[in-house]
Amino acid sequence: MTKRLLAIIATAFAAGVGQSQAGIISFTGDLRTDATFISCGNGCTLGAGNSDSDYAQWAAVERDFTVAASSMVQAITFSYGGGTNGHGLAIGPGGFEPYLSLFDASGVFLASTLFGVTCPPGANINIGSGQCFDVLLDAGVLGPGNYAITLSAFENMSFAENSGVGSLADGFTGLGNLAPGEDMHYAFDVTLQDASPSPVPEPASLGLMGCAVLLVFLMARKRTGNSTQRRSR
Template sequence: MNTLNRTLKLIGVSVTSLTATAMTLGSAPAHAANFSYTGTLDNPNDFQSFFFTANGASTVNLRSYSWAGGTNAAGTVIADGGFDPILSLFDSTGVLIQTVDDGPDPVPADPATGSRYDTNFSQALAAGNNRVVISQFDNFAIGPNFSDGFPSNQTSFNGRTANWAFDITGVDTSTGPSTAVPEPFTIVGTIIGGTAALRMRKKLKATSKL
């Protein structure tokens, strides 16, 4: 990894936004849904969680576009200039499967620096629920569990913007993001809890007109 390129990064700007796009290839076999997410981090030590499900044994691919940009699985052109991303993969019990920075599968070079700091890797998984977390280098998941958190040792975006973008491909469903405090999870509990909170919010809005 090129240490010089990392030390030459300047202070970035945080812009709050988030979009997500799901694309399903109707004629393809099982696990043909591709999910594309884009957004920003409010703070250099923030991270965001996304949950996905495979209904059978499958190989998931996780691919970022934060650093060098490119065209994601939804066909959206992503601008270069975002921060150096890390993708961490956890199973349904919160156990860390792996955390990856820079490749290892081929990624394009950033036009400004020539460095290749995006993340692109595949992982064979059994049927079930999983979590992927995006964070900035070098906030690697501490592990071995999601509940162990992230080191939070960044003070800026190192000359890049707070923008991130990544794809989850080869799965059946995906939801996110979540910025909750790390704790063990089940995707069913997450969905039920979110639904209950939404219903309560609607009731409060109807009665108080806040």
């Protein structure tokens, strides 16, 4: 009975220890339809008369998210090879070769997939081309706040990244491209992993630990008493 009680306490204690939690934000859409940045040079704005290739060259989609507590942040795309996103939605292949960039709430450039991981775990090979061009953006640990992530066709980077100065509001360089057979659909996930899980037991777990220590003490005391009685006979 005592052993069983100890096992129950140990299990409850393990369950009560703080664990790192992850959240997934999924984005899907069409680069042409959802384009946030549509400038195509001096005095030029993308519109209905422009081709998909024009949009792939110049356009970018901005999506915003909030980090509530310091978190390790990564983003992975499914635009090119397809797959299943973090919410179980099936994504078809054949979108375009994606490019991700990350900015803080003021538009300051933080990171991109220029030197990121191509074909990361979770990405798939495009069944048409036999290539894997989806990417992973690893932002490291981000503090609480609002952030913007942009998606464009490779290699349409922001002026802020390309020149090393400026902000997201300055727009994009127009270096993107669309290969034959590619369409404009996109999909990517942003994953937030708690960067500061509790290294010590939570209050409820401390209570369970105290019970376990007390029980062990009482068991040891009882065994000592029984041993003394046997010696006195």
